[in-house]
Amino acid sequence: MLEAEAVVLVEPEAEPGPARPTRSRRAGLIRFAWQMLLLAVFLVTWQMLVDHKVLTELSVSKPTAIWDEMVKLYRGGQIWNNVGVTLQETVVGYVFGVVAGVAAGFTLAFTPRLLAVLNPFITILNSLPRFALGPLFILWFGIGLTSKVALVFSLVVFIVFTNTSAGARSVDADVVTVSRLLGASRWDIIRKVMLPSTFPWVVAGMRLSIAYAVAGAVVGEMFASQEGIGNWIVAGSGVFNTAEIFAGLLVIAVIAGTIDLLGRLVERRVLRWRPEVAMG
Amino acid sequence: MTTTTGIEDPLSATEPAKIAIDDVSITFKSKSGPDVLAVKSVSFQVRPGEFVALVGPSGGGKTTLLNMISGLYKPDRGRIDIDGEKVTGIHPGLSYMPSRDALLPWRTVQRNVEYGLELRGVGKAERARIAAEMIAQVGLEKAAGRYPAQLSSGMRQRTAVARTFACHPEILLMDEPFSALDAQTRVRLQSLFLDLWERNRSTVLLVTHDVGEALALADRIVVLTSSPAVVKEEVVVDLGRPRDLRAMHRVPRYHELFAQVLDLLDDTEPIQPASRGGGNARS
């Protein structure tokens, strides 16, 4: 037994402190200011080029027209309905895709023989441009919600699967050895080593697939639908209402951006221990 | 998997050897290229509480030998006994320290030190207490809440030392545990380790390619030849204890022993450019 007399046996070593420089906050503000400036210059140039007929409004619209269109859509109330439908397709497909991708990734990482058998099929499916499956899904599941959910799912599941199985196979062998010698059971190894060490890979896959999920829902709506942002863009295109198309694109950008930001916040929170996060 | 012989009997003093390695050989079958005879007819013993260093050229089968003692590999020939019982699986009284710290990056220092205790079913409050005590002994109180990514390599290895000792291992297998550290940090950790060991007195088998480290720490040095590993000679390190690692170089006997071990190692190494990664039996 080691006695309680806790003697410090070493002189303190030069410590790389968590000294988070206050400078980084200011640098962030300055960067943000530059970004806003760049955006303003872009919008003003765009507006002026169209106002002075260098570019035609029919092909590129213009910021003020897009703004008016947004206001109109907002007042008319269609915006929420369309956004709601697209969001619903995105979220449902995404959740199913993540769950299935993680489950398949882990299962195949623990059954290398099954993985070896399935590998060529997975590669073929994965290299198939999945957006091209859209028409097939419409055929199978109709023009409603289900076909879009299927398209989102098919996009998300592969990204998450690939990341999960890569993560599960890249577990540090030394950590596994030390754990086993410290008395870890098979289940301990899975729960205390494999799962947490695969977790960042899963999170990375989840973040990467957000953009694909939104795109899948919108593109699915473009193939055939009665509502949703994709439908709205196609409708705008049909009547040469360029401002409406741009308004749709803007809403998509805001949605994707917001979800990604949320994802990043969650990631920072759950991956506090990662070198790049821990060091700031 | 745990051994079925896991019930320890610390009172059976009739058996003098803690670890007995008797005529052990192992060959790795290789799909590409010839099979590798990594360890050939190695025999030596480690007494309870003894600190033995194992030196030999790299790729010489030292890690393989540790893996057999810890029960991860099964020897093809010969047998290994711990406390007079044949090793058939992972021994519960044994701890292992690899050269990389092998900490869990998602756990703080505190929770890393608790890890071994947690795996052995020690209750939450008890393991927190033991871990805090160990962390204090390695001088990391201020860093207890930090993650490995926020530590220097010396601090990480101190965490690993604390984790190892927290379990009060009867046997400690160490595979070049300080080799990845810079010279100054290494001496500091060696002293720290020696101090902790003096209080705990587990049986230690330390693999190292650093002759100075072997002399500084061990009671006895087992010199292995290059692959396959065969015991070349055993050198008793009669330098007394406790030792002041920083003053070692002033002891004439230290230099004599150093020269002796170096000569032994020189003989073992074939005269050719040192090849890395082993498997260099013939080329």
Ligand SMILES: Nc1ncnc2c1ncn2[C@@H]1O[C@H](COP(=O)(O)OP(=O)(O)O)[C@@H](O)[C@H]1O
């Ligand atoms: N799991 C293994 N499979 C195949 N060959 C191995 C394995 N472990 C070690 N070897 C081979 O055995 C020899 C001894 O390796 P090792 O025990 O790591 O030497 P050391 O630790 O002394 O540097 C080397 O030639 C190495 O390539």
Ligand SMILES: [Mg+2]
């Ligand atoms: Mg080795």
